[in-house]
Amino acid sequence: MSSDLYLVEQAKRGDKEAFGYLVEKYEKKIFSLALRICGQREEAEDLAQEIFLKVYQKLNTYQGEAAFSTWLYRVAANTCFDRLRQLKREMSIQKEFNEREFYKKALTPEEEFFNRQEILNIEKALQTLPEDLRLVLLLREQYGLRYEEIAKALSLNLGTVKNRIFRAREKLRKLLMQQGEGGMDSGV
Amino acid sequence: MECNEVRELLSAYIDGEVTAEEKKQVERHLQSCAGCREAYGQYVDMGAVLKMLPFLEPDTPLREKVQDKIKYKRNILNRFIWSEWVAVAVAMVLVFALGITAISLSGLTLYPKNEAVEVVRDKAVSVAGGPSEGALPDEQNTGVLPAKSPAKFAPDLTGEEATFKTTSTDERKIVKTASGKLTVKKLEDFDRWLAQELGRVNGYVKFSREEKEIRELTLMIPADKLKSFVDDLKKQGELESYSENAEDVTKAYRDMEIRIKNLESEIAAVRALLIKAQKVEEILAVRAELNRLTEELEITKASFEDLKQNVAYSTLNLKVVKEKTAQIGEDSLFKNLGKKIKEQFVKAFNNFFTVLIKLFFLLIYLLPYLILLLLIIFFVYRFKKKKSGT
Ligand SMILES: [Zn+2]
Numbered sequence: 001m002s003s004d005l006y007l008v009e010q011a012k013r014g015d016k017e018a019f020g021y022l023v024e025k026y027e028k029k030i031f032s033l034a035l036r037i038c039g040q041r042e043e044a045e046d047l048a049q050e051i052f053l054k055v056y057q058k059l060n061t062y063q064g065e066a067a068f069s070t071w072l073y074r075v076a077a078n079t080c081f082d083r084l085r086q087l088k089r090e091m092s093i094q095k096e097f098n099e100r101e102f103y104k105k106a107l108t109p110e111e112e113f114f115n116r117q118e119i120l121n122i123e124k125a126l127q128t129l130p131e132d133l134r135l136v137l138l139l140r141e142q143y144g145l146r147y148e149e150i151a152k153a154l155s156l157n158l159g160t161v162k163n164r165i166f167r168a169r170e171k172l173r174k175l176l177m178q179q180g181e182g183g184m185d186s187g188v
Numbered sequence: 189m190e191c192n193e194v195r196e197l198l199s200a201y202i203d204g205e206v207t208a209e210e211k212k213q214v215e216r217h218l219q220s221c222a223g224c225r226e227a228y229g230q231y232v233d234m235g236a237v238l239k240m241l242p243f244l245e246p247d248t249p250l251r252e253k254v255q256d257k258i259k260y261k262r263n264i265l266n267r268f269i270w271s272e273w274v275a276v277a278v279a280m281v282l283v284f285a286l287g288i289t290a291i292s293l294s295g296l297t298l299y300p301k302n303e304a305v306e307v308v309r310d311k312a313v314s315v316a317g318g319p320s321e322g323a324l325p326d327e328q329n330t331g332v333l334p335a336k337s338p339a340k341f342a343p344d345l346t347g348e349e350a351t352f353k354t355t356s357t358d359e360r361k362i363v364k365t366a367s368g369k370l371t372v373k374k375l376e377d378f379d380r381w382l383a384q385e386l387g388r389v390n391g392y393v394k395f396s397r398e399e400k401e402i403r404e405l406t407l408m409i410p411a412d413k414l415k416s417f418v419d420d421l422k423k424q425g426e427l428e429s430y431s432e433n434a435e436d437v438t439k440a441y442r443d444m445e446i447r448i449k450n451l452e453s454e455i456a457a458v459r460a461l462l463i464k465a466q467k468v469e470e471i472l473a474v475r476a477e478l479n480r481l482t483e484e485l486e487i488t489k490a491s492f493e494d495l496k497q498n499v500a501y502s503t504l505n506l507k508v509v510k511e512k513t514a515q516i517g518e519d520s521l522f523k524n525l526g527k528k529i530k531e532q533f534v535k536a537f538n539n540f541f542t543v544l545i546k547l548f549f550l551l552i553y554l555l556p557y558l559i560l561l562l563l564i565i566f567f568v569y570r571f572k573k574k575k576s577g578t
Contacts, residue, residue: 027249
């Protein structure tokens with residue numbers, strides 16, 4: 001039994017600490033997704049908390065059919081999706097990418113494998129992407145979910161997921177090309 | 189195939205989400221179209237950067253915040269079952285109950301010398317007309333007892349017992365055991381007498397072993413008839429090494445009554461929780477608790493019934509032997525030796541039996557302590573398991 005499954009079993013039995021470990025383990029991954037969707041730290045922390053609370057509530061529906069991380073990302077995706085719908089109703093202000101909101105610490109050597117500018121460029125382009133496209137692309141590329149898993153999490157059909165990922169890629173590609181033409185700006 | 193059609197497939201192709209047929213189509217198109225080849229390269233590069241995007245840390249760790257909210261969001265039931273506070277509360281209640289038990293126990297020396305005074309007081313109460321409980325069956329108290337019997341009672345420790353006709357809530361609960369050896373002339377006469385006498389006092393044979401010239405019997409005699417039974421027994425032959433032992437089990441009796449009441453109300457409370465429970469695992473948890481309590485109640489009730497029975501009926505271990513014709517010389521020496529050995533054995537057996545009964549009641553007294561101990565062990569185990577749950 002993987003340590004995740006063990007912790008999940010313990011958490012299901014009401015072990016608060018076990019669930020605490022799970023939160024600790026996946027905190028950065030969930031917070032990052034939330035931040036890239038919201039574009040703003042405070043809101044992202046709020047959303048990440050909501051995701052974990054939802055995970056806890058739904059824990060009993062997880063029966064080990066997929067890796068826990070996959071299941072977790074699906075719940076996260078679903079919660080983000082709901083949040084996006086709410087936000088759209090309330091207000092739709094495009095937030096511009098703010099490097100300080102994202103990178104408080106210096107990048108690690110591993111992250112420097114791609115140069116800093118390349119990462120910042122793609123972060124900026126991502127923030128310009130419509131949120132629903134941004135979400136599916138991140139789920140696919142960064143979190144490794146398959147189309148079917150994304151479709152289930154967001155209650156979309158497979159064709160729509162496929163089309164959105166394509167549109168996200170195409171748009172991102174164009175945005176990056178525009179950035180290249182407009183010179184390497186600092187992204188602030 | 190047009191480029192814009194292929195691009196969507198191209199995206200799915202990168203993700204490995206195409207059919208074998210589509211895969212062939214895409215690959216064929218890529219060979220012939222430079223524009224799509226460039227897009228393909230860019231998609232793949234973008235993907236590589238996206239996969240390498242760093243995971244970012246929140247300003248403050250989420251763990252505590254989330255845990256706090258979960259604690260708050262949890263429903264009452266979960267708190268009831270798992271919260272350590274409940275464990276602490278239960279332990280405190282038990283310790284409290286334990287203290288009370290210990291205090292009242294210390295005031296209850298096993299057989300006080302002034303027992304007679306207490307008995308008199310009890311009698312006064314029962315005469316004052318406080319019949320209740322009915323630990324002794326009523327029909328046995330209604331004058332079947334020969335009129336002569338009370339007058340014949342020796343004024344010893346247990347003599348008064350038989351004059352109780354009703355039980356009161358104040359009444360002491362006594363478990364009596366007696367043993368002795370009876371030598372008779374004809375076993376057949378004894379058997380006939382016993383059958384009659386048991387019918388008279390409403391007693392019964394719990395155990396019997398018959399040999400050619402010996403009967404070993406364990407008789408259950410209604411507590412209030414023991415005296416008259418033994419008096420009649422003495423007329424049947426020579427009664428030797430007769431002894432009686434009386435054990436005051438009032439405390440254990442009351443404790444059991446209270447425990448049964450408590451368990452019953454606890455079960456009712458848990459039943460109420462079951463109705464409120466919604467999630468499957470909540471229901472299962474409550475069921476498990478309910479089963480545990482019910483089982484405990486049944487066990488307690490069974491031992492209570494045993495105790496009641498022991499209070500209502502006195503146990504008489506009786507050995508009946510046939511009188512032997514007088515013998516002379518060495519034979520009689522051996523006979524006496526054998527008799528002495530037998531007597532010693534009976535004595536030892538009686539002592540053993542007494543100790544056994546005392547141990548039994550000691551165990552009942554200790555039960556709350558044992559339960560507390562188990563509870564503490566259980567929660568320490570849980571606590572440790574949690575600590576090492578990484
Ligand atoms: Zn083409």
